Amino acid sequence: MAIAGVLKGLVEKLQGGSFTEPPDGIAEGVRKRLGEGEEIRFTLLNWRAMHKAPTFTDSNTYFRSWFILTTRRIIIARNSSELKTFREIPLNGVTDIHYELDRGEPRVTITTPGNVDKIEFPKRAAGHTAELEELLASAIAEARSAAPVTAEARIVLCGGCGSRIPGTSRFCPECGVRIILRDSI
Numbered sequence: 001m002a003i004a005g006v007l008k009g010l011v012e013k014l015q016g017g018s019f020t021e022p023p024d025g026i027a028e029g030v031r032k033r034l035g036e037g038e039e040i041r042f043t044l045l046n047w048r049a050m051h052k053a054p055t056f057t058d059s060n061t062y063f064r065s066w067f068i069l070t071t072r073r074i075i076i077a078r079n080s081s082e083l084k085t086f087r088e089i090p091l092n093g094v095t096d097i098h099y100e101l102d103r104g105e106p107r108v109t110i111t112t113p114g115n116v117d118k119i120e121f122p123k124r125a126a127g128h129t130a131e132l133e134e135l136l137a138s139a140i141a142e143a144r145s146a147a148p149v150t151a152e153a154r155i156v157l158c159g160g161c162g163s164r165i166p167g168t169s170r171f172c173p174e175c176g177v178r179i180i181l182r183d184s185i
Contacts, residue, residue: 005045019128026081040110042067046064046122051076065077067119067121070139071142072147074087074088076117095098105121105123158179160172161175
């Protein structure tokens with residue numbers, strides 16, 4: 001068994017590093033940011049992580065970042081020597097997930113109010129995504145039972161750009177226009 005672990009590590013190094021173990025600086029940074037009772041459940045190097053605004057006119061993309069699933073959130077961290085967060089997605093706010101894990105290049109699309117994130121994994125890491133759907137489903141269920149989504153999650157449309165935004169917002173995070181709710185006038 002120990003020989004298999006050594007061989008796996010050697011193969012991953014020859015292919016460009018480990019797909020499942022983030023660099024020490026990222027791992028240490030994540031451990032420092034974990035809340036009470038929060039644990040890391042899964043880590044995997046991804047090929048591309050895209051965060052798109054609700055209107056899909058602007059998008060941010062990071063290549064070779066880390067997909068880190070904890071018991072409360074998904075952290076997308078840049079692949080560097082220390083933790084530099086690109087996105088944090090609270091699990092109790094996830095409204096939809098679309099899986100394409102049986103492809104040569106596995107992909108997960110995660111929708112939260114006002115946001116869509118696409119995470120694509122490299123072909124060489126495809127073998128590590130087999131249990132991802134089950135892990136995400138159980139982590140989301142646990143996060144929702146521990147901290148259910150509040151009524152604050154009411155969504156309104158921005159009058160300036162049409163983006164879907166939280167009803168408690170004073171300004172649109174996409175275009176910056178001040179939000180005036182009709183029932184408050």
